[in-house]
Amino acid sequence: MPLILRGDYVPPAPPSICVRGLRKLSRRFVGAGFLRLAALILASMGVLAQQRVTITVDASQNVGRFEPVWAWVGHDEPNYTYSDEGRDLLTKLSASSPYPVHDRTHNLLTSGDGTPSLKWGSTNAFTRDATGKPIYNWTIIDKIFDTYKATGITPLVEIGFMPEALSSHPEPYQHHWPADFSTGWSYPPKNYNEWSELVYQWVRHMVNRYGAPEVGKWQWEVWNEPDIFYWHGTEQEYFKLYDYTVSAVRRALPVARVGGPATTGPANERAAKFLRDFLEHCAGGQNYATGKRSIPLDFISFHAKGNADLVNGHVQLNIGANLRDVDRGFAIIEQFPTLRRLPVILSESDPESCAACDATSHPQNAYRLTSQYASYQAELIHNTLALAEKHHINLEGSVAWAFTFPGQPIFAGLRSLTTHEIDLPLLNLYRMFGQMSGERVVAESTGSVDLNDVLQSSVRSESDVSVIATRDSRRINVLVWNYSDEATDPPPTEIHLVLKGLPKSVAAILLLEDRVDHDHSNAYTAWQRMESPQNPSDAQRQELKGAGQLQLFESPRWLQAHHDEVEVTFTEPLEGVSLLTFTW
Numbered sequence: 079m080p081l082i083l084r085g086d087y088v089p090p091a092p093p094s095i096c097v098r099g100l101r102k103l104s105r106r107f108v109g110a111g112f113l114r115l116a117a118l119i120l121a122s123m124g125v126l127a128q129q130r131v132t133i134t135v136d137a138s139q140n141v142g143r144f145e146p147v148w149a150w151v152g153h154d155e156p157n158y159t160y161s162d163e164g165r166d167l168l169t170k171l172s173a174s175s176p177y178p179v180h181d182r183t184h185n186l187l188t189s190g191d192g193t194p195s196l197k198w199g200s201t202n203a204f205t206r207d208a209t210g211k212p213i214y215n216w217t218i219i220d221k222i223f224d225t226y227k228a229t230g231i232t233p234l235v236e237i238g239f240m241p242e243a244l245s246s247h248p249e250p251y252q253h254h255w256p257a258d259f260s261t262g263w264s265y266p267p268k269n270y271n272e273w274s275e276l277v278y279q280w281v282r283h284m285v286n287r288y289g290a291p292e293v294g295k296w297q298w299e300v301w302n303e304p305d306i307f308y309w310h311g312t313e314q315e316y317f318k319l320y321d322y323t324v325s326a327v328r329r330a331l332p333v334a335r336v337g338g339p340a341t342t343g344p345a346n347e348r349a350a351k352f353l354r355d356f357l358e359h360c361a362g363g364q365n366y367a368t369g370k371r372s373i374p375l376d377f378i379s380f381h382a383k384g385n386a387d388l389v390n391g392h393v394q395l396n397i398g399a400n401l402r403d404v405d406r407g408f409a410i411i412e413q414f415p416t417l418r419r420l421p422v423i424l425s426e427s428d429p430e431s432c433a434a435c436d437a438t439s440h441p442q443n444a445y446r447l448t449s450q451y452a453s454y455q456a457e458l459i460h461n462t463l464a465l466a467e468k469h470h471i472n473l474e475g476s477v478a479w480a481f482t483f484p485g486q487p488i489f490a491g492l493r494s495l496t497t498h499e500i501d502l503p504l505l506n507l508y509r510m511f512g513q514m515s516g517e518r519v520v521a522e523s524t525g526s527v528d529l530n531d532v533l534q535s536s537v538r539s540e541s542d543v544s545v546i547a548t549r550d551s552r553r554i555n556v557l558v559w560n561y562s563d564e565a566t567d568p569p570p571t572e573i574h575l576v577l578k579g580l581p582k583s584v585a586a587i588l589l590l591e592d593r594v595d596h597d598h599s600n601a602y603t604a605w606q607r608m609e610s611p612q613n614p615s616d617a618q619r620q621e622l623k624g625a626g627q628l629q630l631f632e633s634p635r636w637l638q639a640h641h642d643e644v645e646v647t648f649t650e651p652l653e654g655v656s657l658l659t660f661t662w
Contacts, residue, residue, distance in 0.1 A: 129571040131525030135547045137554050138579030138642075139520040144548045146177035147473050148459050148511045150234065151495070152426065153481030154433065156183040156201065157194035157218070160225040163484045166499045172230035174505075175512035178295075181226065182234040182425055182477055184302055187276070188263050189242035190252060192218045196434040196483075197255045204241035204276050212243075212272065214279050220287065227288065234425065234477070236340070237277060237323055238301045239263040239308075244273055247310065255434060260307035266315045273319070274326040274367070281330035290331060298327050299379055299425060300338040305352035313352060317359045318366040324374050325367040337377035340425050343403035344380060344410060353380055353407065357414050375417065377474065380407045381426040386442040393445045393565040395429050395454060398536030401461050403427075405533060408469035421474035427462070428479050428493065429454055437491020445565060446480075446493050447602040450653040452507040452594045453561040457537070459511075460546055464529050480504065488612060489605055500619070501626030506599040509628045510557060510592055510657040516550030519579070523558075525571065537563050541652055543571055552662055559655040570649040577660060580642045584662045587644055593631035595654035601626035631656065 151171065158164045159181070171179045183199070190200025201218040226233050242251045244267045251262035267273035284293050300323045302308050304316040311319070316339065324336045344350040360375040382403030384396045404424065412418050429445065437444040445451050459476060466473035480493045488498045495505040525543030532542070541562040548555045560571050580587070596603055604625035605611070608618055637644045637660075650656060 128569045129525065129541070129543070131523055131543045131571055131573050133521065133523045133525075133543075133545050133556075133558065133573055133575045135545070135554070135556055135575070135577045136520040136579045137547070137549045137577065140517040140549075141520060142518055144514055144516065144518040144546070145473070146175065146511070147463065147476050148455075148478075148508065149175055149177050150180040150182070150423075150475040150477040151481060152182035152234070152477045152479045154184045154197045154199065155194045155481075155483075156185050156199040156222055157192050158199070158481060158484055159183060160221045161194075161484045163482045163496065163499055165225055165229060167482045167496050167505075168225065168229040168231050170496070170501070170505065171508065174509045176515065177512070178232040179230075180232045180234045180297075180475060180477070181481075182236050182299070183222070184236060185239055185263075186219065186222070186236060187241055187280075188239045194484075195255065197259070198253065200252075203280065204243055206243045212275070214276070214283075216280070216283050219280070219283075223284065223288070233296050234423070234475070235296055235298045236302055236425075237298060237327075240265055240267060240273075241276070244268060244276070260310060264308055264310050266309075266311040266319060270318060270322045270366075274322040277323050277326035278330050281327050281334065285331050290333070293331060294333045294335075296335070297377060297423065298334055298336045299340055299423075300324070300336065302340050302425075303342050303381065304339055305341045305349050313355055317356065317363070320356075320359075321366040321368070321373060325365075328374060335376040337375055337379055337420075337423070340379045340381065342381050343383050344407040345399070345402045349380075350406060350410060354410050354413075357411070357417055361414055361416055375420065377421040377423055378411055378417065379423045379425040382407065382424055382428075383426070383431045384429045386430040386445065388442040389564075393442055393450065394538075395445060395450070395563040395565075396536050397429070397454060397457055397461075397561075397563060398532050398534065400427065400429065400458060401465065401529075401533055404462055404465050405469075408465055408471045411471060412469045418470065419472055421472050422466075423474050424462070424476040426479045427458065427476045433479050433481075433493035434483075435492075436486070440491075443491045443493070446491055446504075447489055447502060448565070448653065449503045449595050449600060449655065450565050452503040452655050453559045453653045455504060455507055456546075456557065456559040456655055457542060457544065457561040460544055461529055461532060468529075478504075488614070489602060489610070496626075498619075500601045500622045502602065503594050503600050505626075506592075506594045506628045507655055510594070510655065513592075513657060513659065514546070514548045514555045514557065516548050516553075519547050519549050519554075521545040521547035521556065525560075525573075537561060541568075541571065543573065543650065554660045556658040556660070557655070558650060558658065560650040560652050562652055565653065568652055570651040570654070572647065572649050574647045575645065575658070577644050577646075578642060580639055580644065580662075582642060584639050584642075587637045587639055587660045587662050588634055589637055589646065590634045590659045590661075591631040591648070592628050592657040592659070593654065594628075594656075595651050598631060599625075599627065599629045 384400030527542040
């Protein structure tokens with residue numbers, strides 16, 4: 079089947095309602111349809127081994143807005159942001175969605191010359207002169223935020239880490255991943271007033287440079303994972319840092335949105351206790367900076383992680399562990415009547431916990447290069463939304479801690495959306511999400527695994543074939559995925575999709591199916607077929623860039639509506655994701 083890029087297709091005029099005209103036009107656009115029919119006939123020989131699923135979408139039944147909780151990414155290395163590859167990725171992310179796309183990065187206040195390395199970056203925002211007087215330098219920070227402005231990205235501003243000149247334990251300061259990780263940048267300030275003044279000067283500079291209306295749209299998050307080695311202080315010292323930080327941000331911009339505590343997965347009791355204690359502090363504790371019992375909190379953040387293993391030669395993920403963190407964190411927030419309606423941001427939510435661990439030294443991370451990551455993310459967002467509904471949580475965003483890694487080998491298997499400006503399957507899922515707009519509508523699948531079963535046992539013994547559907551005035555989008563923790567190769571699932579609730583006047587509908595799987599929208603597969611060149615030629619690089627674009631599974635085709643319904647049957651391979659777009 080020839081490569082059909084999403085951007086190459088221009089929809090034709092709709093056909094006549096006449097059945098003969100519909101059939102005639104259908105033959106124009108089906109193209110390789112007979113090949114698919116032949117494939118289905120051949121596949122029917124093994125039909126006993128093939129799972130069959132029915133998906134029903136009722137476009138007349140709204141269940142609320144489809145909020146862009148997926149449109150959030152993040153990374154450790156702030157200096158990658160303004161690199162050529164970083165700008166390229168941010169531009170693609172911004173173009174993928176009509177919604178604001180957010181980026182979060184560590185090390186925005188870390189000392190250093192701006193040279194990045196894995197899990198390290200710096201801005202040198204705060205130093206001292208020979209007399210000890212503070213020097214504020216925004217040169218590198220401006221490069222980062224100017225890049226956000228130029229690419230249309232909204233920052234989730236993480237306030238950290240500790241400048242060397244302010245650290246209560248400054249030496250040694252810079253770590254060298256993966257050794258000696260928790261060095262001087264992770265300690266409390268030796269002077270909280272000086273820390274507060276640094277934050278105030280920073281926010282004031284941002285307001286002067288970008289304007290209060292723009293900066294007022296950003297979220298400001300205090301630190302990262304203070305319940306582990308990212309913070310070499312006590313709980314109370316973090317609460318003190320939070321209070322002084324919020325006071326400084328609000329002094330510079332009274333309407334600024336500030337929150338935290340960005341703790342690790344609350345399925346761990348230590349992390350759960352820290353999150354609970356922080357919320358108790360904000361709900362009724364004494365403010366360290368003001369002495370009052372009033373502590374501003376505009377959003378709540380915490381993290382959630384699964385884990386990845388190599389089992390019998392194939393990757394095995396554990397989305398159940400990831401979702402148990404989400405479930406426990408939401409349950410904790412639900413216990414605080416005065417806080418539980420606040421927006422919640424999962425400022426990291428990922429299949430495992432090490433973005434900077436590649437697939438060579440950690441072969442279980444090879445999933446990052448494949449469609450398994452895309453199907454995992456679809457499953458994760460779907461079930462995270464379900465858990466938010468279960469716990470009555472106002473979910474604002476879920477950050478995939480994935481970016482791009484300039485200077486690393488091509489297809490290294492770091493947790494990224496692109497490699498050497500070549501798009502990976504995960505980015506194409508984001509392009510699919512970006513096409514979904516309007517109201518979310520009722521969508522059910524007979525192949526969906528119950529959420530409680532996922533929480534208890536993950537998705538191991540069977541695959542989860544599930545669905546999200548949205549509708550706007552003249553279009554319905556149906557996102558379907560076939561996910562399993564096990565990266566095996568069973569027969570594809572046969573899916574019979576029934577779309578109900580169409581306007582009575584609609585007689586013909588145009589169907590486009592975008593696909594991410596092993597053979598579609600997958601530059602990694604194309605690279606493997608080239609025998610994995612470490613230095614692709616210019617021609618190979620262009621071929622890989624094309625293979626990494628979002629692709630149509632087949633030529634667009636017309637369907638005839640019967641009353642208010644249409645039906646379509648297709649197959650979905652394991653770890654595949656399809657976006658079916660119905661327009662009229």
